[in-house]
Amino acid sequence: MRCKRAERRISDDLDGALGARKRAGLSRHLRDCPRCRFYAASQGLLRDKARGFEKPVPSPDFWNAFNRRLRAGLEAERTQDSAPPVPGRRWAWAGSALALALVVASLVFLRNGAGNGLAVSTFSFEDSLTQIYQAIGEDDDLESSFNQALLVLLGEVFQDAEEIGLPGAEGGLSIWEGISEDELGWLEEEVDDEKG
């Protein structure tokens, strides 16, 4: 096992997310690798110290004042003219989402690397997606419609999502939430590592 893979497994193990088989492989590596032993010990120390950074929860007095302010805010919300969503409004949101998807898709482009496969630059639209998904709430039909529309548009831009190895593309839905270009580059490194 290479150290780069071991470091990933050390991280998962610290979070309780490493299965028994992989942990056994990691243990074998650590027996022979002082560098990774130091890394594992260091990260364990940082984790334990970071856990102790929790701020204390405020006093009951704080919560009494908080709840008074909150009730005042809720009363103000209730008296405002805010009609509940009606079925027509849901479809207006779907239309707005499609329009946003068109704008987003026009900002996504492919660059051909010099013989190194496809490098993808993405526009991080996390803020807009977050607001859209909040507005969608738990309306499964609307969420499904939006996701499908976005996927179709992204598929048209990428031409073939599977060709550039986007995980989940083969499954139909592939939405990259908040993945920046740097993160995508690192992810490609990880994929190459796994292949290597």
Added chain:
Amino acid sequence: MDDPSEGALVQEAKRGSVEAFAELARRTQERIYRVIIALTRNSQDAADLTQDVYLAAFRSLPGFREKSSFYTWVYRIAVNLTLNFLKRKAREKGREEFDDGRISRRESPAADIGPEGRTARRELEERLEEAIDSLPLPFKAAFRLVVGQGLSHAEAAGALGCSENTVSWRMHKARKMLQARLGPFLREVDHEM
């Protein structure tokens, strides 16, 4: 008198009852506050954001289909609002992104670190929170939720709206960045042991 069930309170709140919603908020606010302050590390910001979360939840309540608990639903709103707040705050402050290149030129720990290593430990603790706070937001959020709040990768993925694998990868990268930044102090502590 029996406490009303969450479902009954949600139905009352959907009919416009401020009392019912306030009770739902009372039952969940301490946990929501803890999540927010784990991300913001600022009491005033956390208090303001907690209020904003419940006001946003009250506005969005007609869209809550009760497929999850009220707490889970509000938790997701809280994480989204807090991350948006932190991004705005970072832009306003013109905060520099965490830069490994700068770290490699950072000076070694001060020469007054004693051989017993207690100064190294203390300095590590002081610098750790600053280092976590300097992580890029997606990594900081994952780290705070998983390490600070004790969430599993699956739970953090649900809160952050990403896959479990993305949380795993962000935790790995966050740790690599922390190791790069705190390496000199970690080596000093290691020499002590």
